Amino acid sequence: MxxxxxxxxxxxxxxxxxxxxxxxxxxxxxxxxxxxxxxxxxxxxxxxxxxxxxxxxxxxxxxxxxxxxxxxxxxxxxxxxxxxxxxxxxxxxxxxxxxxxxxxxxxxxxxxxxxxxxxxxxxxxxxxxxxxxxxxxxxxxxxxxxxxxTALGRLAVPFGGLLAGGLRAGETLVVSGATGGFGGAGVAVALAIGAGRVVATGRNAAALKDLGRRLGPRVAPVQMTGDEAEDRRRIIEAAAGSIDMVLDFLPREAAASQVLAAAMALRHGGRLVLMGGLRGTQGDLPLNYNWLMHNNITVKGQWMYDRDAIGRMVQMVRAGLVDLEQxxxxxxxxxxxxxxxxxxxxxxxxxxxxxxxxxxx
The missing domain is CATH 3.90.180.10 (Medium-chain alcohol dehydrogenases, catalytic domain)
Incomplete structure (x- = not known):
């Protein structure tokens, strides 16, 4: 061959x-x-x-x-x-x-x-x-x-993270790194699951605008500045309410402060799912023990997806919930x-x- x-x-x-x-x-x-x-x-x-x-x-x-x-x-x-x-x-x-x-x-x-x-x-x-x-x-x-x-392989990865975080219909999700391949797919899959609002963050303004245009009014694009406090303010404003879950797909080049900008915006009982590529000292997240404990925050690392994710994603495509023509x-x-x-x-x-x-x- x-x-x-x-x-x-x-x-x-x-x-x-x-x-x-x-x-x-x-x-x-x-x-x-x-x-x-x-x-x-x-x-x-x-x-x-x-x-x-x-x-x-x-x-x-x-x-x-x-x-x-x-x-x-x-x-x-x-x-x-x-x-x-x-x-x-x-x-x-x-x-x-x-x-x-x-x-x-x-x-x-x-x-x-x-x-x-x-x-x-x-x-x-x-x-x-x-x-x-x-x-x-x-x-x-x-x-x-x-x-x-072949897009199944791209869609199944964020699907695994959304399942791990237990995203429920009507909830508000933040996707950090939404202008990348996996992050963008995560926005589409979250909407198919029934997220009420998806705050899509990234640095590429044109890509964020395109996501919002294609995927509809439940997507709130937010351009990141690199200033943690300012980025958190933008995320909270775009959410227009409590944030239930953060799905992180930030790349290797990102800083830990970019993860924290979204993570620290979570509501009491919120969930943080980490699937990105931070490495070395940039991968050390200074999450406050007292804040995690008193706010009942769940932090979940997720690599790839469970075995049944592909079959379930096929069902979502066949049902028209996810459009491969995107x-x-x-x-x-x-x-x-x-x-x-x-x-x-x-x-x-x-x-x-x-x-x-x-x-x-």
């Missing part, structure tokens, strides 16, 4: 012919039709993001495809089924503290290296082998729409993988969807 292979950090992907994946028990082989290219893929491939990867590797975290073959323990999947392959692979031998990887993307700890070596290659290829539990049927679709369905999509054939990576880096944003089509030359 043909695949785009990362042979070393800092060099372009190489289009190669490699052996087809071999099926094992508890596994599924999928013909990859479409896979998303993240805006930060270039930083993964040049090594600056410091993702743990054993090279060479076929990169690509998940995608849309059709089942080619199933193991003997699959009871519902059939050859030809349209499916979403999700990249979060968890070890099966420890239910309470499973090790996990993002297939074709990174292994998070040394303990997960063995898992990475087995489910090594990702979706920048004509075929991929994935654990059976990582394959979700999406129903029949027009092949031309396959690229849009994205501006640009597609590339497999041989143009490097062009796709460069395009994604230059066109990152809440509406932009860059797609690689391994089914096309």
């Amino acid at each position: 043909k695949a785009a292979v990362l042979t070393a950090f800092g060099v372009p992907l190489k289009i190669m012919t490699i052996p087809d994946p071999v099926l094992g028990t508890g596994e599924v082989i999928v013909d990859v039709i479409a896979t998303g290219v993240t805006g930060y893929a270039a930083n993964v491939f040049n090594g600056s993001r410091n993702y743990l990867l054993e090279l060479p590797v076929v990169p690509g975290p998940g995608g849309i495809g059709r089942v080619r073959a199933t193991g003997p323990d699959a009871t519902r999947l059939k050859v030809g089924d349209w499916v979403f392959c999700e990249s979060t692979v968890r070890s099966r031998d420890e239910a309470l503290t499973p090790d996990s990887i993002l297939q074709g993307w990174t292994y998070r700890t040394e303990a997960a290296l063995q898992l990475h070596r087995h489910f090594h290659d990702g979706s920048f290829a004509e075929q991929m082998r994935v654990p059976t539990e990582n394959v979700t049927r999406i129903g029949d679709i027009d092949p031309a729409m396959a690229g849009r369905w 994205y501006e999509m640009t597609e590339f054939g497999l041989h143009d993988a490097n062009e796709a990576v460069a395009y994604a880096a230059a066109n990152a944003g809440p509406r932009q969807l860059t797609v690689l089509r391994p089914d096309r030359p």
Whole structure:
């Protein structure tokens, strides 16, 4: 099969012919039709993001495809089924503290290296082998729409955070970092769940205005200034009432004060869900013990999402609660993988969807 292979950090992907994946028990082989290219893929491939990867590797975290073959323990999947392959692979031998990887993307700890070596290659290829539990049927679709369905991977991440925080219909939510891919998706998913008001914060005024225009009057865009007190005042004013929950998707470059601007605006009994990328000393949040305790504040860290999130997101799309047409999509054939990576880096944003089509030359 043909695949785009990362042979070393800092060099372009190489289009190669490699052996087809071999099926094992508890596994599924999928013909990859479409896979998303993240805006930060270039930083993964040049090594600056410091993702743990054993090279060479076929990169690509998940995608849309059709089942080619199933193991003997699959009871519902059939050859030809349209499916979403999700990249979060968890070890099966420890239910309470499973090790996990993002297939074709990174292994998070040394303990997960063995898992990475087995489910090594990702979706920048004509075929991929994935654990059976990582394959979700999406129903029949027009092949031309396959690229849009890759948005499931972007939508499911904030959906996992909203479920973890227990967002309820009618509540007011603040999405910190709403002008990024995951943050923007979080605004759309929160509205689908029934949030009464979503305060969308970010620095890009044009992107915030576009979010409000597209997603309607329940969205209150707020441009951040970098001044914690002023930003908190703006958030509270835009909420026009108590704030029930904050979903944080601030990037690595953000400061802890930007997290606090929203967190400290929470009502008594409010919830803070952390899913962003703050690192090093910037990731140290000086949350006051007395304030947390007396205000019954819940702080929840959430990495990715639980297994049922993809299936539930498919239901929301099928019901028309989430519109995949909201994205501006640009597609590339497999041989143009490097062009796709460069395009994604230059066109990152809440509406932009860059797609690689391994089914096309």
